Amino acid sequence: MLHNLYIVVPRGCGKNIVGGVIVTKKNNLTPWNTKLHCDKIVELFRTGLIDKADIIYCPGGVFLPKKFQSIPIGKIMTNYLRKNGINNNRIITEENSLTTKSMVQNISKILFQNRINSSNYQIVSVAHILHNLRIALLLKSYGFNKAKMLNLFYSLPFKDLLHDILAYFLVMFDKKGKSLIYVNEEETRRMRKTSFWS
Numbered sequence: 551m552l553h554n555l556y557i558v559v560p561r562g563c564g565k566n567i568v569g570g571v572i573v574t575k576k577n578n579l580t581p582w583n584t585k586l587h588c589d590k591i592v593e594l595f596r597t598g599l600i601d602k603a604d605i606i607y608c609p610g611g612v613f614l615p616k617k618f619q620s621i622p623i624g625k626i627m628t629n630y631l632r633k634n635g636i637n638n639n640r641i642i643t644e645e646n647s648l649t650t651k652s653m654v655q656n657i658s659k660i661l662f663q664n665r666i667n668s669s670n671y672q673i674v675s676v677a678h679i680l681h682n683l684r685i686a687l688l689l690k691s692y693g694f695n696k697a698k699m700l701n702l703f704y705s706l707p708f709k710d711l712l713h714d715i716l717a718y719f720l721v722m723f724d725k726k727g728k729s730l731i732y733v734n735e736e737e738t739r740r741m742r743k744t745s746f747w748s
Contacts, residue, residue, distance in 0.1 A: 552672045552696065553603040555661075556594075558587050558627050559653070559677035559685065560610035561710075564618025577621050579630060586704060587676050588627055592634045600640075605671070606631065607660065609644040609653045613739035622646075648739040650681070650717075651727035654688040672696040679703060680714035684721045691725035 562580030565572055579585040594600045608631070610623035622645035632638055644660050647653040661668050673694050675685045679701035689697045706714070720731060 554674045555605045555671045557607045557675045558591055560584050560623040563623050588630050590676050595636050606641045609647045611646045613648045615742050654692055674700050676700045684718045687721045
């Protein structure tokens with residue numbers, strides 16, 4: 551029987567909405583994307599759809615400027631899930647990924663480190679449908695054939711919408727992420743600067 555490895559895909563951090571206005575709030579899960587992904591996991595857990603043998607994977611490092619983030623987003627998501635009743639032993643936290651590509655690349659390493667047989671698990675990616683289109687391509691290109699997308703539907707700011715569409719076409723032509731765009735984006739996030747792709 552296959553169990554599920556749920557990837558809680560990070561997106562934004564360090565902002566909040568107060569009285570309809572977007573404000574900076576350091577290390578806060580942005581309520582219009584990352585928090586929605588975490589809330590979906592909480593919903594599945596509370597309704598019993600996440601089995602005892604299923605694993606919740608919270609990936610992501612520090613990739614935004616200091617005014618937005620000082621804690622790895624994987625840790626922020628883990629803490630949020632714990633506060634909402636999910637036991638720590640159900641969660642694997644990864645704190646080094648800076649991009650969607652590196653998140654997918656690190657899955658095999660994390661499974662190996664935790665002595666998890668990947669043949670017993672299918673990957674379930676929890677993200678916006680446009681982000682999941684790209685994740686599906688990346689998972690397949692890195693050999694994860696047992697995967698399904700749990701697509702969330704919510705409105706995206708124009709910049710995010712444009713980013714996801716362009717990033718999808720980039721992955722179509724560069725499934726292993728070896729282009730200069732990927733390399734530059736990884737370095738930009740390592741330096742904690744913002745860019746169009748951030």
